[in-house]
Amino acid sequence: MIQVYNTMEGRKVDFVPREAGKVAMYVCGPTVYNYIHLGNARPIVVFDTIRRYFKYAGYAVTYVQNFTDVDDKIINRALEEKSSAAAVAEKYIAAYFEDVQELNVLPADVHPRVTEHMPQIIALVEQLLAKGAAYAVNGDVYFAVESFADYGKLSGRDLEDMQAGARVQVGEQKRNPMDFALWKAAKPGEPSWESPWGPGRPGWHIECSVMSREYLGDGFDIHGGGADLIFPHHENEIAQAEAASGCCFARYWLHNGFITVNDEKMSKSLGNFFLLREILEKFPGDVVRFYLLNTHYRSPIDFDDEKLQIAAKSLGRIRNAYALLQELAEQPAAGAQAEASDALRQAAATLREAFAAAMDDDFNTALAIAAIFDFTKAVNTHAAQAEQAAVQEALQLLEALDEVIACIKPRQKGVDDELVGKLMDLLIAVRQQARQRKDWGTADYIRDALKDCGIALEDGAEAVRWKFVE
RNA sequence: GGCGCCAUAGCCAAGCGGUAAGGCAGAGGCCUGCAAAGCCUUUAUUCUCCAGUUCGAUUCUGGAUGGCGCCUCCA
DSSP: EEEEEEEETTTTEEOSSBTTEEEEEEEEOOOOSSBBBBBHHHHHHHHHHHHHHHHHHOOEEEEEEEEBBSSSHHHHHHHHHHOOOOHHHHHHHHHHHHHHHHTTTOSSSSBBGGGHHHHHHHHHHHHHTTSSSSSEEEEEEEEOGGGGGGTTTTTTTOOHHHHHHHHHHHHHHHSSOEEEEEEEOOTTTTTOOOTTTEEEEEOOTTHHHHHHHHHHHHEEEEEEEEEGGGIIHHHHHHHHHHHHHSSOOOOEEEOOOOEEEEEEEEEEETTTTOBBHHHHHHHHHHHHHHHTSOOOOOOEEOOHHHHHHHHHHHHHHHHHHHHHHHHHSSSSOOOOHHHHHHHHHHHHHHHHHHHHHHHHTOOOOOHHHHHHHHHHHHHHHHHHGOOOHHHHHHHHHHHHHHHHOOOOOOOOOSSSSSHHHHHHHHHHHHHHHHHHHHHHHHHHHHHHHHHHTTEEEEEEOOOOOEEEOO
């Protein structure tokens, strides 16, 4: 039984899908006015991993992630770049996919965009007006929070407390300061769509209510995003959807913790953010992914280069074991021993169980990865003496788990593997001859020079191994 | 002011009622021409502090201290 921490209930609960064997997930995607930063990358990786685990656990998953492609920030960006809002959105959506592919994130089943759902958005606003949950003023339409009795149920606040807050400003046209825009009248020159209230565009929150219900229906299983979306964004999504339908919007609300820099939230307004692409210039995507998954998704993670270096080192340990298995899986075992085979099989069985138990417990990737480390030790000690079949089983397990955490298998280097392999064989043969002559100078020169090329040599007892290093 | 989260070794990080996983770094050893990789041993009588509940608490309750977040766009 998978348990998830449901923000709505404030505790871990059993996950029971709306429909047996199926999971419908919606994750709030980026507003595309800039390249994504590391903080944006966390929910993308976290929910990608959750989605992958549901698949691993046998569920059929429908995964929807939107793009907010019309918004003040995009309009401003278009002015800065002397471009159009649509072109800005297009540019950063393309960049998003480039960046996120490096993290081994699978595309969603649907990537809906706000601009492609105007009729549905307008229809929902009309419905809310008809129900008395909204009101129109001078081309704007606001949601009336007082009309929705459950307002605040996700974030655990009530209207009176919030109104006491010093930072709430009363909008001139709003009946209640907490009311929020469903539709905003267009200012001259802004992109706009025709509506019963005049030309304008949707408020930020309405899109997610509309698009999630459009593709997943009411009462879908999981709604995810960063913890900063709990209020007001997700609270407002609930208000809009449930005021209209009179029903349940999403069943489980999952929120990831923040990336911090010097223990402060990485955010655009603080200016302490690092673009994903900047980080990817220094570290491979799978290292970044591994780093993100090494902490439970609800805990904060502090960012600095050194932590990424440590992640690279740790991941390397798992990869060495993985490479060992690959190598042994292709070679018939020379002196296979029953005990070694049993030990390896036992370790694999332990890993399979421990991994599932960890992930079942609110997607505890840190614990799941620890189980993999335990397994690597067993691989390193027993695999060389194990039967080929046992080795192959171990390899298959690791590959199956990598379908979930998606960072073990090294990515293609974009080089001609066959050619490199032949050249390496040649260099290694030359070096071996030097070693037989005890010409250590030549042998070390070759090893050092290869290191500079990003290739590490390891002189094993039986064979020389080589690998790419980060 | 309201709501909420966190505090575990040099660093990172699980555990959350039964006597402290894992990684990195460090020390010693094995292996090696030297390395690298790997293996073995070792590194928290103790989980911010103070009360309480309990046979027993890092884990539960109350309080204190420190840090962070949301209430405004934010993942």
